[in-house]
Amino acid sequence: xxxxxxxxxxxxxxxxxxxxxxxxxxxxxxxxxxxxxxxxxxxxxxxxxxxxxxxxxxxxxxxxxxxxxxxxxxxxxx
Amino acid sequence: xxxxxxxxxxxxxxxxxxxxxxxxxxxxxxxxxxxxxxxxxxxxxxxxxxxxxxxxxxxxxxxxxxxxxxxxxxxxxxxxxxxxxxxxxxxxxxxxxxxxxxxxxxxxxxxxxxxxxxxxxxxxxxxxxxxxxxxxxxxxxxxxxxxxxxxxxxxxxxxxxxxxxxxxxxxxxxxxxxxxxxxxxxxxxxxxxxxxxxxxxxxxxxxxxxxxxxxxxxxxxxxxxxxxxxxxxxxxxxxxxx
Numbered sequence: 008x009x010x011x012x013x014x015x016x017x018x019x020x021x022x023x024x025x026x027x028x029x030x031x032x033x034x035x036x037x038x039x040x041x042x043x044x045x046x047x048x049x050x051x052x053x054x055x056x057x058x059x060x061x062x063x064x065x066x067x068x069x070x071x072x073x074x075x076x077x078x079x080x081x082x083x084x085x
Numbered sequence: 086x087x088x089x090x091x092x093x094x095x096x097x098x099x100x101x102x103x104x105x106x107x108x109x110x111x112x113x114x115x116x117x118x119x120x121x122x123x124x125x126x127x128x129x130x131x132x133x134x135x136x137x138x139x140x141x142x143x144x145x146x147x148x149x150x151x152x153x154x155x156x157x158x159x160x161x162x163x164x165x166x167x168x169x170x171x172x173x174x175x176x177x178x179x180x181x182x183x184x185x186x187x188x189x190x191x192x193x194x195x196x197x198x199x200x201x202x203x204x205x206x207x208x209x210x211x212x213x214x215x216x217x218x219x220x221x222x223x224x225x226x227x228x229x230x231x232x233x234x235x236x237x238x239x240x241x242x243x244x245x246x247x248x249x250x251x252x253x254x255x256x257x258x259x260x261x262x263x264x265x266x267x268x269x270x271x272x273x274x275x276x277x278x279x280x281x282x283x284x285x286x287x288x289x290x291x292x293x294x295x296x297x298x299x300x301x302x303x304x305x306x307x308x309x310x311x312x313x314x315x316x317x318x319x320x321x322x323x324x325x326x327x
Contacts, residue, residue, distance in 0.1 A: 029165070029168060030168075036171045036175070037168055040168050044160065047297075051297030051298050051299075057299055057300065060293045060299075060300050063293050067167065067288075071178075071318075071321065072321055075325055078185075079179070
């Protein structure tokens with residue numbers, strides 16, 4: 008039981024660390040990238056395979072723009 | 086051609102070198118603060134231990150990642166690079182447009198020194214100094230390790246990526262040892278933006294390939310993506326300044 012608790016604590020700690028490290032204070036970027044890649048995978052499979060690339064590039068620009076705007080609004084409110 | 090298996094991967098070398106330079110300048114601030122506030126021996130012990138751990142990570146994860154099938158590897162690596170790159174660009178845009186303070190090494194140095202001095206004199210071995218120095222170098226270096234492993238694994242060029250990161254680390258260490266203070270005059274935000282552009286470009290290119298995109302003109306498209314991303318970042322900085 009004690010071993011289980013130690014392992015669970017270690018796994019939880021590692022998970023939290025990785026989440027903070029990869030996602031941190033910008034969960035919108037992480038979620039938007041995942042959703043965009045899923046969408047591009049669908050486009051590439053059912054439509055034109057190079058169209059998905061341009062969609063991905065434009066989406067990356069929009070994600071960045073939205074995240075920057077969100078940060079500016081938050082800092083202005085403070 | 087940029088980043089082909091046959092040509093020397095200039096973009097990879099530049100991305101890893103600049104990323105390591107930025108992160109190690111930040112780590113140097115903490116190491117110097119520990120050295121001045123507590124002891125240089127403990128600061129260097131923590132630094133050495135952290136660098137050894139980072140090297141072990143690259144040695145373990147690097148070869149392991151090259152056994153992962155190419156398509157899922159491209160998706161995961163591309164997504165990680167894209168997320169990292171967008172995070173770096175976000176910070177760089179906010180700093181360049183004045184919405185976030187430029188990274189102030191002096192302020193970080195002062196805060197770390199004050200914190201370490203407030204902890205009082207060590208009894209026996211100075212664990213606090215070793216741990217502070219270790220954490221500073223390890224956490225800053227971890228991001229570089231992820232870049233070395235992901236960028237290097239895609240083209241099986243872990244050694245070149247590692248050498249590039251190691252060169253930057255040694256360079257910062259030499260300059261740090263000569264001046265024995267934090268480095269304030271490094272154009273950190275410009276370097277951060279450059280790394281961000283390269284990470285996003287690689288991220289878009291590889292994750293796209295992973296989910297079935299066929300880029301016109303092959304690897305040359307990576308260069309075009311980098312130029313478009315850089316232009317997009319410039320536009321966003323101008324918009325954010327208004």
